[in-house]
Amino acid sequence: MSSAWSPFTALLVCVNLPVIQSESASSSAPARDDRTHLLDLSLAEFQTWLTEHGQPKFRAKQVFGWIYEKRVRDFDAMSDLPKTLREQLAKEFVIYRSQEAAVQTSRDGTDKLLVGLADGGEVECVLLRDGHRRSICVSSQVGCAMGCVFCASGLDGVDRNLTRGEIVEQMLRLQARLEPGERLSHIVMMGMGEPLANLDRVLGALETARSAEGLGISPRRITISTVGLPPAIDRLAKNGVPYNLAVSLHAPNEELRSQLVPVNEKIGIDAVLAAADRYFDASGRRLTFEYVLLGGVNDAPEHARELAQLLRHRTVLLNVIPYNPVEGLPYVTPSKRSIAEFRQILESGGVNVMFRQRKGDEIDAACGQLRRNRNAK
Ligand code: SAH
Numbered sequence: 323m324s325s326a327w328s329p330f331t332a333l334l335v336c337v338n339l340p341v342i343q344s345e346s347a348s349s350s351a352p353a354r355d356d357r358t359h360l361l362d363l364s365l366a367e368f369q370t371w372l373t374e375h376g377q378p379k380f381r382a383k384q385v386f387g388w389i390y391e392k393r394v395r396d397f398d399a400m401s402d403l404p405k406t407l408r409e410q411l412a413k414e415f416v417i418y419r420s421q422e423a424a425v426q427t428s429r430d431g432t433d434k435l436l437v438g439l440a441d442g443g444e445v446e447c448v449l450l451r452d453g454h455r456r457s458i459c460v461s462s463q464v465g466c467a468m469g470c471v472f473c474a475s476g477l478d479g480v481d482r483n484l485t486r487g488e489i490v491e492q493m494l495r496l497q498a499r500l501e502p503g504e505r506l507s508h509i510v511m512m513g514m515g516e517p518l519a520n521l522d523r524v525l526g527a528l529e530t531a532r533s534a535e536g537l538g539i540s541p542r543r544i545t546i547s548t549v550g551l552p553p554a555i556d557r558l559a560k561n562g563v564p565y566n567l568a569v570s571l572h573a574p575n576e577e578l579r580s581q582l583v584p585v586n587e588k589i590g591i592d593a594v595l596a597a598a599d600r601y602f603d604a605s606g607r608r609l610t611f612e613y614v615l616l617g618g619v620n621d622a623p624e625h626a627r628e629l630a631q632l633l634r635h636r637t638v639l640l641n642v643i644p645y646n647p648v649e650g651l652p653y654v655t656p657s658k659r660s661i662a663e664f665r666q667i668l669e670s671g672g673v674n675v676m677f678r679q680r681k682g683d684e685i686d687a688a689c690g691q692l693r694r695n696r697n698a699k
Contacts, residue, residue: 355440360389360415361487361494364526365535371414377407386535389417393498420491433499436693437492439464443481444693445514447492449499457508458496460489462524463515468549469584470572472616474648475514483520489527493537506537512547512568514693518554525561532563541565547612549583550594559604567601568610568641569594573620574628582620595632602637609638615664616645617656626664630671640668640675 360368369382381403388400395418397408423438431451438444445461463483466476492513497506509531511517517524528544530536545566548555558567571594573579573586580587586594602609611633615621633640642664644655656664661677668675 355416355419357414357416359419359485359487360385360411360417361419361490361530362485362526363487364529365533375410381407383535385411389494390530390536393494418491418494420488420495422495433496435492435495437495439484439488445484445488445492446693447496447513449496455507456500456504457510458493458506459510459512460492460496460527461513461515462489462511462517462520466515467519468516470549470570471582471584472614472645472648472651472653474651477648477650480515480519483523484515486523486526486530489523490530490536493527493531497537506539508543508545509539510545510547510568512545516549516551517546518548518551518558521554521557525558525563528563528565542607545610549585550589550597551585552589552593552597555597555601559601562604564605564607566607566610567598567605568612569598570614571611571629572614574625574632578620578625582616595636599636609636611638611640613640613642614645615642615656615661617654617660619653621656621660621664623663623667626667627671630668630673634672638674640673641678642668642675643678 363371365382365386368385369379372381373379384402385397385400388394394400397403397411397415397417400408403411419440421438422435423444424436426434428434433449435447435449436444437447443464445464447461448459450457450459461484464481465479466473467480469476469479493506493509500506509528511524511528524546528541528546531539531544532541541563545568546558547568547570550569550571555567558565570583571579571591572582573591576586576591579591598609598611601607613620613629629640642661644661645653647653647655665675665677
């Protein structure tokens with residue numbers, strides 16, 4: 323197995339954590355704040371605001387440097403700005419607008435945050451420490467409308483899209499957990515929600531993530547995971563930035579995929595694969611397909627054979643993830659034997675495949691579960 327980074331590292335977000343520490347923040351609701359969320363703005367937009375308010379343009383880079391590089395949380399700490407400007411900015415803008423509703427940390431260096439949004443919505447995001455890598459997994463929506471039957475995030479549907487600033491803020495909150503000399507190295511849009519159903523804001527947030535004045539992360543280290551929405555995949559290809567694309571396949575044929583991923587009924591597996599192929603042609607980035615292995619559902623030898631047929635002539639990495647149990651759902655993690663057999667068929671079928679192991683019995687929840695469990699209390 324290659325040691326190069328792959329997006330699957332980040333699927334740990336769905337492999338939830340053996341908790342060694344769990345904190346809750348106070349739940350008092352913040353007063354309504356009409357100030358502009360600074361994290362919603364690109365550098366160019368902020369420069370425009372400054373010049374329109376009689377300020378030199380170079381202040382924008384200074385402020386961004388304080389926020390993204392020096393990790394400060396309020397304008398007062400920006401010591402090389404004139405005091406009047408600091409006051410003016412604080413009147414007009416807010417930097418952090420969410421709060422940390424809960425934090426879980428695990429012994430393997432993984433931190434999971436439940437972020438409370440200004441309107442009371444909640445999303446999850448995760449920091450994974452793995453060797454020199456500092457990968458984060460970020461949410462794009464409150465809830466999810468895709469309805470994948472085994473996923474906790476979509477059990478109650480979708481409430482709303484996150485703003486650009488709310489997506490960026492998750493990144494900053496996770497960056498703030500690093501040691502001063504450490505940097506975020508990889509981002510995966512594999513948290514709650516369907517990123518391609520909120521594409522403009524996701525692309526805006528990722529622009530901040532990769533720009534030199536933002537987090538400076540190469541698009542080659544950024545992965546967008548999708549259930550497979552062809553028109554949005556084509557828009558992503560036209561955007562021209564070579565992000566990695568991961569497509570959640572989960573089944574090798576139409577009937578089973580429509581059962582597990584209900585939006586497939588209207589789209590069809592061929593259209594999803596064709597759009598993924600076009601993305602590969604346009605971006606040159608190797609595609610990833612994700613396949614959550616559900617015991618007795620999509621883990622039979624014939625499923626592995628069908629899957630090999632589908633993928634063997636494509637330049638792809640298949641990431642097989644044994645199901646992580648979600649309370650209240652009827653699915654089970656496959657047995658070790660059926661996982662091994664599934665793997666063997668794919669490997670001998672010529673598919674470049676990677677298996678993620680379950681993280682043990684301490685695991686308490688799957689993606690979206692931290693939010694569910696707290697709300698159930
Ligand atoms: N909507 C996007 C991104 C969010 S889900 C998508 O569908 O790709 C990120 C990945 O986690 C998806 O592949 C999803 O199928 C997987 N996942 C969700 N619930 C899971 C569970 N209980 N066990 C294992 N993987 C899960």
